[in-house]
Amino acid sequence: MKRLTRFSILLLALFAVSATAWALSARSSDASAGRQPRSMHRFWPAPMPAYPMAKEMPMSEDMVMGQARMKMAWFRTADEPLQVARFYEGIWETAGYYVTREVHPHGGKVAALDLKANLLRQVVMTREGDQTSVYVSLIMGSPSQLMSGASGDPALPMMAGAEGVTQMGSRDPLANTSVIAYLNRETLEDNVVFYQKEMAARGYQLSGDAEKLKTLAAELGTGITVLIFSREGEEVTISISPLEESQLTRVHMTRVRGKGR
DSSP: OHHHHHHHHHHHHHHHHHHHHHHHHHHHHHHHHTSOOOOOTTOOSSOOOOOTTOOOEEEEEEEEETTEEEEEEEEEESSOHHHHHHHHHHHHHHTTOEEEEEEETTEEEEEEEETTTTEEEEEEEEEETTEEEEEEEEEESOHHHHTOOOSOOTTSOOOTTOEEEEEEEEESSSOEEEEEEEEESSOHHHHHHHHHHHHHHTTOEEOOOHHHHHHHHHHHOTTOEEEEEEETTEEEEEEEEEOTTSSOEEEEEEEEETTOO
16 A cells, blocks of 8 residues: 555656646646747756657746756647657657557646656647647756745635645746645545635636636546636645545645746
């Protein structure tokens, strides 16, 4: 059971990056439309594949995950998610990394863990019409650094008995963002009731945008409940899902405030 929990915590770190990219995707598209893209020159501190014919743009340069530094960029392509996934998967498997893949027609993700260099590379994809939006990230730090939490965000409550708490943060022209992902041993239903109560106590209103909730749930995967809360100048997206073959529930929270500094 302990081994399963440790493996689930490692997967939680991968999921945290994926869900964060999806939560920020709409803001990145809107924000980039009105300004000149920043240069990718020397953006990556370690080798990262460049997708053929794609114009990659920095999404955030000032991010942390636990105590590890993180960078993220994005691009769009007409290629289907499966084709994009095969490109990155082939390169990373050839390099000898531990690669995981979860891809479907709506998008998906490919992650590569390089334990020798303490690097986690990942691409997250979402299909929108005839275009695929791709979010590329590089996390620089050991697994223990990924799981080392900071002070947290008081606006993002956690269930009692939280395990494997992973925290991320970003401050840039796109948005000020706080992310917390963790596991607990309560049911999905108990988690939903907890967040509806706790977020209301903090002055948030639950979104009634059924179409947006349906789209987010479809992109993140089956079996995931998505709650969106808002108050003036900020939005919190919470995804909750039970983990198969365990008694654990996974929670991912993304809080986006304003347009950054």
